[in-house]
Amino acid sequence: MSPRQILARIGFYTFIAVVTGFFVLPMLWLASAPFDAHPGYAPRVPEKPTLKHFSALFGNDMTMGSLWNSAVLSVSCMVLVVSGAALAAYALSRVRIPGRNALLYLLLLLSSVVTGTAAMVPIFLMVWKMGLLDRQLGVVLVLSGGLLPAAIFILKDFMDTVPRSYEESARVFGAGPLRILRDIVVPVARPGLATVAVWTVVNVWGTYLVPFLLLRDQDKQPAAVVVRTFYDEGGGAMLGPISAFSLLYSIPVVLMYLFVNRRYGFRFHGGIKS
Numbered sequence: 147m148s149p150r151q152i153l154a155r156i157g158f159y160t161f162i163a164v165v166t167g168f169f170v171l172p173m174l175w176l177a178s179a180p181f182d183a184h185p186g187y188a189p190r191v192p193e194k195p196t197l198k199h200f201s202a203l204f205g206n207d208m209t210m211g212s213l214w215n216s217a218v219l220s221v222s223c224m225v226l227v228v229s230g231a232a233l234a235a236y237a238l239s240r241v242r243i244p245g246r247n248a249l250l251y252l253l254l255l256l257s258s259v260v261t262g263t264a265a266m267v268p269i270f271l272m273v274w275k276m277g278l279l280d281r282q283l284g285v286v287l288v289l290s291g292g293l294l295p296a297a298i299f300i301l302k303d304f305m306d307t308v309p310r311s312y313e314e315s316a317r318v319f320g321a322g323p324l325r326i327l328r329d330i331v332v333p334v335a336r337p338g339l340a341t342v343a344v345w346t347v348v349n350v351w352g353t354y355l356v357p358f359l360l361l362r363d364q365d366k367q368p369a370a371v372v373v374r375t376f377y378d379e380g381g382g383a384m385l386g387p388i389s390a391f392s393l394l395y396s397i398p399v400v401l402m403y404l405f406v407n408r409r410y411g412f413r414f415h416g417g418i419k420s
């Protein structure tokens with residue numbers, strides 16, 4: 147190898163090491179700080195491991211209740227987004243509508259350009275006039291509406307790969323559209339539904355702005371909003387409770403990802419050809 151190639155390879159591996167460290171160091175801190183009696187900002191092995199931070203969290207009704215609120219919001223949005231996207235994607239896949247593809251790309255473009263931050267004022271006014279302010283239903287509807295376009299876009303590709311001969315055979319025996327969707331299309335498109343389900347839960351689980359603005363009662367706020375309360379009177383971060391709460395906060399999503407990935411796998415395209 148020439149000196150130039152050696153330097154290029156050294157630079158490449160140095161860049162990879164820096165990027166890897168950028169992601170690994172926060173994970174190491176999250177794995178060690180919850181068990182450290184006096185955690186700092188750098189990861190280290192605790193001299194005397196302790197569970198006092200977790201004990202404080204389990205004794206706090208607000209923090210544990212916020213995890214339940216996050217689960218309620220995430221599961222509600224998942225059910226609404228997956229069911230709505232499945233119906234819409236199936237209809238767009240089977241019905242010949244002029245400008246169908248343009249409509250899909252337009253929905254995806256608008257959902258990406260008009261973000262929740264830019265549309266927060268009209269969304270707030272709309273939720274307030276509908277009487278859904280400080281209600282979890284209002285948050286579920288707002289978040290689901292923002293996630294539906296991308297979910298429809300992803301699921302339509304799975305619906306397109308389901309052979310029409312399957313549906314024709316079911317119609318011969320008298321099955322209606324909903325029966326075909328439930329018994330024929332959904333089992334085949336299950337990896338796509340699992341992908342959208344996990345994607346929806348992750349987005350809702352980590353969202354902050356919408357529930358922060360629409361939920362006034364702290365007892366109704368999710369964990370992503372309640373975590374802002376872990377500061378002392380001087381404004382300093384209480385690293386022990388923050389790290390312990392962050393670890394608890396991460397576990398449900400990681401377990402869901404591992405379970406769904408092991409059982410269904412994650413794909414963004416269908417796998418059956420007619």
